[in-house]
Amino acid sequence: MFLKVAIALYNKQRMITDAKSEIEALRKTLRHHEYLYYVLDKPEITDAEYDQLMRKLQELEAAHPELITPDSPTQRVGGKPREGFVKVQHSTPMLSLDNALNEGEMRDFDRRVRQLLGGAPYRYVAELKLDGLSMAAHYREGLFVRAITRGDGIVGEDVTENARTIRSLPLRVSNGIPEFEVRGEVIMNRQAFERLNAERDQLGLSRFANPRNAAAGSIRVLEPQITASRRLHFYAYFLLINGEPAHESHWESLEALNRFGFKVNPHRRLCAGLEEVLDFYREWEGRREELPYEIDGIVVKIDSVAQQRQLGWTAKAPRWAIAFKYAARQAETVVEGIEVQVGRTGALTPVARLRPVEVGGVTVSRATLHNEDEIERLGLEIGDSVIIERSGDVIPKVVRVSSPGSPRQPFRMPSHCPVCGGKVVREEGEVASRCINTNCPARLKESILHFASRGVMDIDGMGEALVDQLVDRGLVKSLVDIYKLTASQLIPLERMGKKSAEKLLANIERSKQLPLPRVLSALGIRFVGERTAVLLAEAFGSLDAIAAADVETLQRAEEVGPKVAQSIYQFFREPRNIELVEGLRKAGLKFEHKVRKKKGPLQGLTFVLTGTLPTLTREEAKARIEAAGGKVAGSVSKLTDYVVAGEKAGSKLDKAKALGIKIIDEQQLLELTGERASS
Template sequence: MNIKERIEELRNLIKYHNDLYYDKEQPEITDYEYDQLVQELKTLENEHPEYITSDSPTQKVGGTVKRELRKVPHDVPVISLQDAFSKEEIYDFVNKVKSQITNPKFVVEMKIDGLTVMLRYHNGKLTEGITRGNGEVGESVYENVLEIKTIPKSIPTELPYLEVRGEVYMSNKSFEMVLEREKNKGGKKYKTARNLASGTLRQLDSRIVRERNLDMFVFNLEISEGKDFTSHSETLEWLKTQGFTVIPNYKICSTADEVWEAVSSIGEERNKLPFGIDGAVIKVDNLSDRRVLGSTSKVPRWAIAYKYPPEQKETVIKDIKIQVGRTGRLTPLAILEPVKLAGTDVSKATLHNQDFINLKDIQIGDTVVIQKAGDIIPEVIKSIPEKRPANAMKYTIPTNCPICNSPTVRDENVADTRCINTECPAQQLGGIVYFASKGAMDIEGLGPSSVESLISEGFIKDIGDIYYLEQYRDELIEKGVVGRKKSTDNLLKAIEKSKENDLEKLITGLGIKNVGKQTARVLAMNFPDIDAVSNATYEQLIALPDFGDIVAKSILNFFNQEKNHQLIAKLKSAGVNVKSKSSEISSDDRFSGKTFVITGTLPTLKRDEATKMIQMYGGKVSGSVSKKTSYVLAGEEAGSKLTKAQDLGVRIINEEEFMDMLK
């Protein structure tokens, strides 16, 4: 994989996990893992600025704004903090501040793992509660914050206007109570207190907030009309007198050594706290010093967040089992002696492949060090040979698939071992789940457990059968295969809706080897329907943007198989759309040879929407302005790119002019 492909892969991963974290409150990876992805992307983009694009996650703040709740613009933009992962980075930050400020003081605080909320008070009365949203616009959760006992509904000092920023969270005790209550009534299973707190605060029914006993720590005073302060620590002490629960046990430090000692102290105690934290924050204390240091467009120069490495623990590998994925890949899974790690019980860990097992010298019976690499499955860091028992056994991935008993082969040039039987039940299960996933046909309710039930009960064998489930509605409800009436009808409705998807989603869902969402989009833009794609020649495919020999041959191989033609015929008969909604536009190359740069916030278009439009008409989108730039599409707060475009004489257009160009 080359640098450009890795950058694109990282962007897609980060966008995917942003959606899960901010908009669905269902993250699949830890904050530490997410931070490592972002850090790698930042490094690659810094080393290769020619690949920076305006829609890269590094150019944005965070979550999107949900539609159900009222939008509220922020008075003070809610920007992120710069992340640090080492002692050296903390010392560099302190020394950099000292090079610009005489004898600065620093405040070190715990970084609470919850949902950021701004509270507004007018004349001493609580009038609004707003989530972070995208940093510029948040969501009103006013009715819900009224149900949080630790938030004062009025304060004794009746300032004309006061805004404070804090973190709404759920204590470990409250989280356990909710889990117990849900378990007793056979309800939902929640993974983390942070996810549950976030989801609870954004409920439309405030009674749910009252039941779940949320809390809030205030960590910043944003606006205080009629009252001035000289330092951050002074604001925290004053906020205490107003009835706010402020961030506990903060430390005021003068030297880098003192800062690091405070950060380390928090790290040592973090697993004993009655609530979750995801790091420590170091802030310059003096408020006038902060104004001198200022901020970039993305982060303040007067603060930094330290992220602790994942918690590690020792446990024993009791056995190793094999999982078979949708592509036939065999993944060894360590069965562990259960151990509590980062707040959850873990009993499994992925071992990736045979090379990983050999490199780490892992045997059944070994004591190993694990760390949490996801909300469910942790990873093995190393084995401890000196603790190896006499009866420990070496492990080799089997030469036959444990599901269908077909031979397995090791892929050339990679470490993966695969089952060669494309009819393997495990591959069929994985393929159907992938077809229904959000990135493909987006059929809500058709997850792994539902698919497994439908297969085991004989209702589906391949993706085509999904679209014939309506015929078995009464039987599905009677047997409760995917739930009772409401769940079944919701699933059938989602299946019907997916028939209208564009061709690119269908191609993605087919799971063609080496063909992901971006490749599927290029195919949909250049061919009118699935038949045209299936009849494409090698020469036609290799001529497409960013298509190489491997991708072209993978597509040809897929459509050379008769069973795949039969599958497509089955989808057509069910009424699934197989025509491209973008190929007609792609034949219009009015932007061919033109390069656009998108900057600022557009009135109605999202950046990725504008980017897609430009690409559909043959244009290119760049992340930086140069003499070769044809147009700068500018919105509000366009910043330095707009200035550079003006200096270079590049034509600047607004959204209205851009839409006129498309007419």
């Protein structure tokens, strides 16, 4: 008897030990590939292979939750920022640098350095100045524990959960240093930036002005899943222990960061003096276009930390470092015409045709004008001279009219679609005019590109040139046709061979495995971007449930208001879209979603918050309701269970009263969540 129990115990122990070693081996493999992909930009396996390993690890961890550790690659997207963003003081100030705007100012800086160092030899380290947001990442016992934004330099915000999603930020570092801090820049690549803005256009949201704003906005969203989807990068440039440089030379510090597995910009140079710095500056001024991200200058630092200390600080900035900026890339030219492009939702975008002009080493002949309102705001007419600027966009923008043309001719939005001749309509309250022909080839091409894009259905190889051929030759008349393509149809196309056709078909096949939120955002429903798609999938669990829901029920999903609900409802009532959905179902796409069951006292209950609560902020109240398994909706409907009302509650309270919904205060909410005993 005793022996049996002992054997059973032994077997159980052995199973756990086996799982443990398998989990550890998988984590090691995943970390290695993350490093190759995100830090070195040299992947050795495909995304699909990576996903497969990740899924395997997720399954094992789900079976053995006791073995989950915070540095597991599965834990990049997990928690929520706890209570909004907590303010945290930096170990030592993260002050900004003084600027040198031209060579003269750079020479002045060098002269001061030479004087202050009293003739001693010195070296500079020149690095590219990435245009992003500075952040400090803290490690304890080799584990990533906290990330703080620069903020005002003294106090920043705790963005740990969001920073965790940045794949080039290691969650574990084995360097034997018990506690250290890595400062660096969070950036968004140009390509990711453009994709994000294109998506925001389609959703009717305002565009980010440049990749820096986009990166800053992405690290500060309250949903780590969104941060994860934004594909940010972290480039490390300072290694600190107790707020002090860890090495006696800045260059050594960068090398050490590199060895520890951080992404350190490879474009850096140890310079013997000012002339070498100037060479580096000029070299990268010419080569900036080769980079996948924006730079706005170079950073020049004294290499020796002892000399840095000797030079010290002014009230605002160190005397041992300077940002040597590039001139803004603007140019003047003439608007020769205004063309109109048709997007996925049928939106017509005016684009200025420019007399070709060189801006920062690139010849520019087009600039986006966004919409009619923008043209009006600029006071622009065809024939005018304008100042254009290149920032993050590949398509530059018009900053202002520098002198009116003569003659000049006002622009009128065409009344018919330039692609299909269909009617163009501008609806009340909308900035965009749209082609309303749902069969418009321009709309179809855009829908296919959106459907296949990265972060949606990830069909690599389905680019613009191919999509043009597919639509023009009638091979793809609807999104469903993507799944009917055959090698014999593809091989005769331009720039297509047997090999690339097979590769493309494999990518198409693989896209069928993507989860429901991807499918939902691939459909191109207006106002349904990646975040809304995730929330809808979580709330309803299947595409059929979403398609069947009425406008009221749809608002049960978090953050889905009447406008979004209306758009979803309408979408699934269009015969053409029903046909599309059925076709995709037959093709074998994922229509079901495993809803992560949240258990708690508020499970299944929907809350609406209104007014100012006495102690909790809205975010805090929301976090507590969700932690207890409840949901928070944006508007009151008959499906609302409770309205939590504070001071100055508005129309939501009136609606709740009218519908007879139970109204509670903060105290009662806390009792319901079980955080405070009834008194």
